[in-house]
Every structure is written in C-alpha cells, then in structure tokens.
Amino acid sequence: MGTxxxxxxxxxxIVDIAEPYLDLIRRKGQEGTYVGSSDxxxxxxxxxxxxxIRHLAFDVRQNVYCNVLWIKSPGVIGTHKHRGxxxxxxxxxxxxxxxxxxxxxxxxxxxETPGTAHTLVTxxxxxxxxxxxxxxANEFYDADGNxxxxxxxxxxxxxxxxxxxxxxxxxxxxxxL
Amino acid sequence: xxxxxxxPSTKAEIVDVPFAHREIVARLSPGGRYIDAQSDxxxxxxxxxxxxxIKHLAFDVRQGIFSNILWIKGPGVIGTHLHRGxxMMVCxxxxxxxxxxxxxxxxxxxxxEVPGESHTLVTxxxxxxxLFGWMQGPIEFYDDQANFVExxxxxxxxxxxxxxxxxxxxxxxxxxxx
Numbered sequence: 001m002g003t004x005x006x007x008x009x010x011x012x013x014i015v016d017i018a019e020p021y022l023d024l025i026r027r028k029g030q031e032g033t034y035v036g037s038s039d040x041x042x043x044x045x046x047x048x049x050x051x052x053i054r055h056l057a058f059d060v061r062q063n064v065y066c067n068v069l070w071i072k073s074p075g076v077i078g079t080h081k082h083r084g085x086x087x088x089x090x091x092x093x094x095x096x097x098x099x100x101x102x103x104x105x106x107x108x109x110x111x112e113t114p115g116t117a118h119t120l121v122t123x124x125x126x127x128x129x130x131x132x133x134x135x136x137a138n139e140f141y142d143a144d145g146n147x148x149x150x151x152x153x154x155x156x157x158x159x160x161x162x163x164x165x166x167x168x169x170x171x172x173x174x175x176x177l
Numbered sequence: 178x179x180x181x182x183x184x185p186s187t188k189a190e191i192v193d194v195p196f197a198h199r200e201i202v203a204r205l206s207p208g209g210r211y212i213d214a215q216s217d218x219x220x221x222x223x224x225x226x227x228x229x230x231i232k233h234l235a236f237d238v239r240q241g242i243f244s245n246i247l248w249i250k251g252p253g254v255i256g257t258h259l260h261r262g263x264x265m266m267v268c269x270x271x272x273x274x275x276x277x278x279x280x281x282x283x284x285x286x287x288x289x290e291v292p293g294e295s296h297t298l299v300t301x302x303x304x305x306x307x308l309f310g311w312m313q314g315p316i317e318f319y320d321d322q323a324n325f326v327e328x329x330x331x332x333x334x335x336x337x338x339x340x341x342x343x344x345x346x347x348x349x350x351x352x353x354x355x
Contacts, residue, residue, distance in 0.1 A: 024336055025238075059239060
C-alpha cells in the first residue's frame with residue numbers, strides 16, 4: 001500500500017477541505033491560540049531571584065501547562081518529581097539533570113516520564129531557556145527531601161495571574177485553552 | 178517509608194482540604210459532573226443503524242475525547258474500523274467480542290484498544306451488548322470491501338447527538354460538553 005512521501009500539495013493557497021461539521025466546529029470548538037514573543041502577550045514572571053517563567057498555555061481539562069523556563073545564570077531548580085509526562089526543547093544556553101548524563105542545548109529535545117524525580121542544573125554562564133510542555137502534578141522537595149508543594153496547572157495559572165494582578169496587566173485569553 | 182494501606186479517613190464528613198488555588202479552580206475549571214445513564218433524562222438513545230443506538234455522555238473538543246454507551250440490541254456486527262487514538266470500554270450487559278481476538282467480554286470486563294489497531298466488533302448474545310466507552314481520537318470506518326467510508330471523531334459524535342436532539346425537539350444538555 002502506497003504512503004505519502006512528500007506533502008501532497010505545495011499550492012500556495014488555502015484548499016477548501018470537505019468538512020461536514022464546519023458549523024459545529026465553529027460553534028463548539030476551541031480555536032487554536034497564538035502567543036507572540038512580546039512581553040505584552042506574556043510577561044516573564046519571576047520564579048525566585050535567578051529564574052523566571054513565561055507562561056504560554058493552560059488546559060484545565062487535561063491539567064496541561066506549557067511555558068518557557070529561564071534560569072538567568074548558573075543555578076539549580078531543586079529535586080522535583082513528575083506524576084505526568086513532560087516534553088521540552090532547549091532554546092538558549094544549556095541545562096542538565098544531576099540524575100542523567102546528557103546536556104540539553106538549543107534545539108535539543110527531551111522527554112520526562114511519570115515517576116521520575118530529578119534536579120535541574122545549568123552550568124552555562126548565561127543560564128538556560130527551554131520550552132516545557134507538562135501534564136499533571138509536579139512535586140517539589142526541599143534540600144532535606146521534605147515535600148514542600150505539589151504544582152499543577154492551577155499553580156502555574158495562579159503564578160501568571162498573580163503577577164498580572166500585581167502589575168495591572170490583563171490576563172491574555174490566548175493562554176487559556 | 179510508609180505507604181497508605183487503607184483510606185486515611187472513613188468519616189462521612191467533608192474535610193476542608195488545604196489547596197491554595199480554590200478561587201482559580203472555581204473560576205476556570207469546567208467542573209466535574211454527573212450524567213445519568215440509566216434514564217433518558219440527561220441523554221437520549223440515538224439510533225446508529227437499525228440494531229444499535231448510542232447514548233452520548235461526554236465530549237471534550239480540546240482533546241478529541243468522547244464518551245458514550247453503545248447498545249447493540251441483538252446479535253450483530255459493527256464492521257471493521259481502525260483506531261488512531263486510545264479507547265477504554267467496560268461491558269455493561271450482554272457480551273461482545275472482536276473477530277480479531279480470542280476473548281469474549283462479559284459484564285464488568287474492561288476492554289483497552291490502542292492506536293493503530295483495526296478490528297470487527299461482534300455480539301452473538303441474544304440480547305446483544307451494552308458497552309460504556311471513554312474514547313480519544315479518530316476512528317476510521319471501512320465497508321465490507323475495505324473501502325474507506327468515513328472518519329468519526331468528537332465532531333461526528335457531537336453531530337450525531339445534536340442532530341437527533343434537533344429532530345426530536347430535545348434541548349441539548351450542556352453537561353455533556355466538558
């Protein structure tokens with residue numbers, strides 16, 4: 001059986017695709033979102049003194065949250081444990097986990113799976129930026145292994161909205177799936 | 178390190194669980210819900226051919242999820258179809274099998290199906306089968322000559338529900354839309 005080996009159309013135009021549920025999709029569907037790179041569309045929200053998070057998407061139905069983590073100079077995000085899956089792409093600088101033998105650099109792709117706990121470190125003089133897509137609970141521990149707090153979509157949303165409130169910013173509806 | 182071996186409280190009393198984001202949950206969560214499946218109050222049986230009907234229970238358009246009860250009323254077949262997503266079903270009444278597998282599902286049994294599988298659903302039970310399903314992603318249906326006929330996904334299921342409701346003057350139940 002043949003299978004596509006190249007895009008079947010390279011026409012520089014919108015092709016009208018048969019869609020029997022167009023009205024329904026318009027009425028009940030959720031539009032895709034666009035969040036540009038400007039601070040107006042989503043600001044850097046401090047996460048401690050040396051890090052910030054730029055929130056990009058929240059899906060409360062699936063407990064999914066997507067953001068860019070920025071650690072500004074060599075530093076650590078202490079040991080935390082995931083109860084759901086994570087995907088990430090390195091954007092700037094580099095980071096690694098004390099538990100693994102790889103280093104994630106710009107363009108590199110990583111996944112993290114439920115049940116894994118690890119300790120994020122950047123040794124790069126300029127720190128790191130990476131895009132994270134995360135699902136489910138993320139448990140943070142202190143340096144003695146005591147559980148401190150479980151983060152999920154609600155924590156991330158609150159982190160974003162609290163900052164917006166304090167700075168008189170209107171939350172960007174494009175972040176809410 | 179100790180682990181829980183029994184529920185830590187059996188008190189029939191609401192305990193105020195500490196959670197820092199109650200306000201934001203109240204504002205933005207779609208909320209859990211109960212949909213009655215024993216009656217037609219929340220959702221009617223919508224015919225699916227002469228010998229089958231579907232009671233739609235939930236739609237999540239963000240993840241392409243749909244949940245329903247499939248009822249095949251007597252011995253019958255739902256022809257070969259291919260899944261692109263993940264399916265979880267529980268047999269509620271009667272029995273069901275797939276021509277491709279060696280098991281027969283009976284009430285209470287759990288059926289899992291994964292992306293890439295195609296199969297042919299058969300019930301030989303005199304009373305047919307009722308199956309509760311929680312399904313994600315497209316299902317591609319083929320005719321008996323293996324010609325592709327249609328891809329059904331959350332939109333087909335919503336349309337199936339809404340078309341029947343419109344035709345029968347039944348108000349749409351907002352509870353079905355997660």
